[in-house]
Amino acid sequence: MVYFAKWKIAIVVAVCLLGVAFAAPNLLDRNTTENLPGWLPNQQISLGLDLRGGSHLLLEVEAQTVINERLESIVDSIRQTLRSERIRYTGLGIRDSQVSVQIKKPDQVQQAYDLLRKIDTGTETINENGKISITMTEEAVLKAKRSAVEQSIEIVRRRIDETGTKEPNIQRQGDDRILIQLPGIDNPEDVKRLLGKTAKMTFHLVNHTVTPEDILAGRIPPGTIALPDAENENTKIAVRRKVEVSGDMLIDSQPTFQDAQPVVSFTFNALGGKKFGQVTSKNVNRRLAIVLDGKVISAPNIQGPILGGSGIITGRFSVQEANDLSLLLRAGALPAPLVILEERTVGPGLGADSIEAGKVASVIGLLGVIIFMVASYGRFGIYADIALMFNIILIGAALSVLQATLTLPGIAGIVLTIGMAVDANVLIFERIREETRNGLGPIAAIDSGYKRAIKTIVDANVTTLIAAVLLYQFGSGPVRGFAVTLAIGILTSMFTAIMLTRLQVVVWLRRTKPKTLEL
Structure with a gap:
């Protein structure tokens, strides 16, 4: 028991120092952390919608x-x-x-x-x-509808990430709905505008045999459709129904300028570039319509074969429209339109009250545990309290590094962890007391106490960890937030209770070599 390997000491000290380093940014404001050097930890705990405030959107996929x-x-x-x-x-x-x-x-x-x-x-x-x-x-x-919802979630995530929105929570709700929570976003209009567009782009050949008079009279031959012109919706253009090249073959799209006008450049993958080259080679001097969400945004004349797999979309775009279009094309087209069923803006007042209540509960719980441990176990109780403080620091560090979103149920998980964190120490100390009463000396009693209690500690914590994993796997929203903090708390409490507390006891034994234990 008196021997504690140097590599174990190094691990305990390193973990505790790293915990302090990664938890420290949470004591600073966000502007300060953003200006820290890149080599320093600068991530803070992500606060959920119920703590930070923001926007809540519930979308339905029209599968x-x-x-x-x-x-x-x-x-x-x-x-x-x-x-x-x-x-x-x-x-x-x-x-x-x-x-x-x-x-x-x-x-x-x-x-x-x-x-x-x-x-x-x-x-x-x-x-x-x-x-x-x-x-x-x-x-x-069923397979098509399920695929549409799953693909929509991925496309929504890409589009929101492209806007630079931090810590969005995007998850499926029910069979055909998507829940989006945007902490810190008070005005979600830009996000709604991007999500409201399917951004399904296709390339069609214009049917030159159909005149404007034919379109007005409804004389549309089979295999042809009349689509509105994006610049003038009262005007329609007859295009072949057949999709020559699909927009899902795009691999990149960027806003740029041509003749001082905003345009959007695009690049196809290998298959798309090959198809685009074949279409433009076989249809020189014909018009190729670029259709976005059922509207012709451009119908340029093919001057010659375009074999590079890239091109430019021109139109009367503003700079913002060119940026939005390029973002939508990069993120990909939604397989089906999204309908906003519910929109809610959560003010930060509720979050501030919740955080304050969580702080009060945490402080009261922490003080209660500290006083109880010192009163019950004296010096050993102080060691357990020190380990408890580092346990809280490590939880904060883990939440910061993992960028796990902290919600109100998550705070409840932390408060619960504070109470559970000393359970392992209580088991060990009580076992040491029992061995002391049986006549063992300090070193033997402590060594036996740790050895005999460790199995019970592992069994108790592993079963709780399994429950936390199941809650995360099958739960959603608040349940997951609680499960994350509970699981992290279990892992950190096992480390601090077994390793950190034991290191402190070993150092005390080496320095004082007591003849009896006052426990």
Whole structure:
């Protein structure tokens, strides 16, 4: 017991010093920490919405849009397949969430049925007297909706991160909703503007055979759609329905200037660059429409092949619009529109009251534990109290380094940890008392006390840690905040109670070599 390896001493001292260093920035204001040298710890604990105030948004993903787009894609595939096989048909379209088509010649029905069954693996095909209907399976629908929500969460995270917003909390709520909490953001209008845009960009060839008069008269041939011009929504441009190149192939987009006007440059990945090069090579002197969220933002004439996999989007952009568009394209397109169901601004007053109440509870709990330990165990109680202080410091350091968001339930977890932190010391000290009463000397009693109590300490803390992990895994929001601080508190309390307290006892034994223990 008297021997304490030098490497263990080095670890205990190093951990305690690092804890002080990483917890110290929390005593400074944010402006001061931002001006600290880069090699110094400067991260502070991230405060949640309930403590710091900010904005709360609840969004709903219109996942049905994804289903409709897939059905539209099936319609295009059917049209191309039947035309290539010279199978005559009528009534091709979407009705009641299914695609249906009537085959005109009875002798071609079976051939058409066999071809259409292979169009999409996630569909069911039914033939009723030459009317072929294709519906998506329930499993495919659920998978598409789930994928839309998961992809939306990732895109929302990218867009918010691009704005420089710190410590956002973005999580799924229910089957098709996304909860966004933005601590410190009192006016979320900029964020709402970015999230309200799907930013789905596609490239289509303009159909030159359709005149403005045809568009006004509604004479739109199959395979062509009329889309509004972004600069003048009263004007529509006829474009081929077929997507020549999709915006999801973009790998970069940046705002820049051309002829002193704000423009947006873009770069495709290898596959997108190849497709873009083929389209521009085969359609020189034709117009290529750039469509964003169902509007034609630009329709330049292809002067020659563009083989570099990059280009520029021109338009009457302001500098802010060019910045926003480039940000949206970099972050990626949302698979479906987002609808704001709930918007709330939380003032910092509630957070200040909560923090103050948490401080009072923590101080009262801390003083109570300190007094109890000193009164019950004397010198050993002082050692336990010193370890407790370092335990709190290490919790603050861990929260700062991990950038875990501290919420009101998290404060409750810290207060609970303060009470639990000395449990290990109580078990050890009581065991030492028992060994002393059995007639063992100071060194033997302390050595036996630590050895016999350590198993109980580990078992108790591991079971609590498992509970904290399960709370984090299956909980959400406040429950996770409580679980994080509880788990960190368990780990730090085991270190301080076993290692730090033991080091102090060993140093005391070496220096004083007591004949008896007053415990």
